[in-house]
Amino acid sequence: MNLYYYASPATFYPLAGKLIPWFAGLAVVLGAIGLYISFFIAPTDFQQGEGYRIIFIHVPAAWMSMFIYLVMAFWSAIGLAFNTRLSFLIARALAPTGAMFTFIALWTGAFWGKPMWGTWWVWDARLTSELILLFLYVGYMALQAAIDAPRRADRAGALLNLVGVINIPIIYFSVKWWNTLHQGSSVSLTGAPSMAMIMLWGMLVMALAAWMYTIAVSLARSRILILERERQTEWARAQLEGQA
């Protein structure tokens, strides 16, 4: 038994099925602990009041949104280099979750901005980069949706993903540069002036919960993608009949 063994969709499918409940369970437990810390243990901020508690959602979502894009790029690169179909499927399964976290980061950013800055949206460097990241996710998913041939969809998506990942640092740098030149808001969501240790812990636990959730959801999604791709093979037919 080695890693190559699980690189085949037919063996990965049951393995993923076994792993999903574990990751889902971890996500629920960690999420509960994280929420408890964020709402009951973490003290009220003397400057920002109770409203600041949204960072316990916002910051982990923003972290995950970027992290997932990197993980996708990793699997895309592996797929292109070693021609493994499963890698492309994992990248593809991760994309909607990544886009969701990006959207949550933007949404909570807007909610945070209203009481703090008195406006729903500021062209803050981080929020702007996050918006462009959302565009990158949308582009990736739109390209995959437009291509019917699975082999081409996999590879084209992977290439776009890699171009995006090369570009992200440049985009981030350029947006930051643009932001400082235009003297936009210098208040940043993460750089809260008095970050207590317990707040950091709350964010970390929430990020871990988000991570476990991502793994569980994308494993489930890749199982569906595998069945869809392999539906003409013996084992996939047996699976589908077993479920019906």
Next chain:
Amino acid sequence: MLRFLITVVRRDVLLAVRRRGDWLTAQFFFVMVVSMFPLGVGPEPSMLRVIGPGVVWVSALLACLLSLGRLYADDFRDGSLEQMLLSPYPNSLLALGKALAHWIINGIPLLLIAPVLGIQFGLPAEALLILVLSLAIGTPILSLLGGIGAALTLGLRGGGVLITLLILPLYVPVLIFGAGAVEGAMSGTGSEAHLSLLGAFLVMSLLIAPWISSLALKVSVE
């Protein structure tokens, strides 16, 4: 190798000359989009001067994307692309030649039209010079990065809109550095930093984009 590159460029330029109508469409698109902005925001000269560089740059991005949709599509449809991919030369050279031809056909006219549009927006002479300079460095990047999108969306339904969706986010640094250079010249903070960053981005695109485009072509033609 160089002869092959020149042939690719010469062929595309000749085809564009024989089909001037298609070529003019993209140029007029650029002029029209830019002219819509004063109608939308009002003719206040001070306001126009502020938004001018950004408007010209955004319109340049859109005009570029409009013509990029056909970079490989015609050759793909009539089978010439297959022949070019089978050539003994590296496919990245083909992608470089195609991007270069696109820049000559669509980028250079933008450089020539842009100052006239800049005058409409009341940009001072020095800013006009920087506008042309920033476009001269920036538009080749648009052609190079856009080539990747054109190759990825080859033969797909709704390829024109799709390429915009894929490539526009990648154009963000070009827009920021390009429009920033012109604003820098106007506000007196200088534009050298912007232009050199744009130059660095151009060098990087030259090194990477043709290679990725060639991989994308292979994927799409298969």
Next chain:
Amino acid sequence: MLSVADLACERGERELFRNLAFELEKGQALLVRGGNGRGKTSLLRILSGLSSPTAGAVYWRGQPIEAVREQYGYDMAYIGHANAIKDDLTPLENLQFAAALRGRQFDSDQAVEALAQLGLSHCIELPARALSFGQRRRVALSGLMLAGALLWILDEPLTGLDIDGVAMVEKLIYSHIAAGGVAIMTTHQPLVLEGVIQISISVGG
């Protein structure tokens, strides 16, 4: 010259062929048979190097074609379903660019002669847009005479040609093989190549 081992191809979810193997020597022709959608074109595209097989490899002079891509580019000429003819160029210009893109020498007298040999001497100066489908096919095929390639891969070369055209192309292919060339073709129409060693394979069961 050209050999194929253990070749397999899938399109979408369908397996088109597998364990395909053959070997071609100088002066031989290969006819690929099979009904519509059985993978003839897919096979030809794999042999030309445009697509990659799901399994197996194509060898040119004993080397995998990806390893000798440059040499294979000079030695092989491919004509697919599409003629690769630009509407806005004249037949002569089309041939000239085709030669330059494939890194070949171009002699315009020779090109005029090639076009004449396929019965196109009266439309050398016309833009290709004015030509009929069969005439465009002839322009594409006349490029073969200028290519100097050892291996011809032709996907349905006779499509759209009239009786005269078919006879001309048969003669063209015949003289190529007689001169020691190799040809791989698919065709629905009967192709008469007397005295040529023909191998035929069928794909897709």
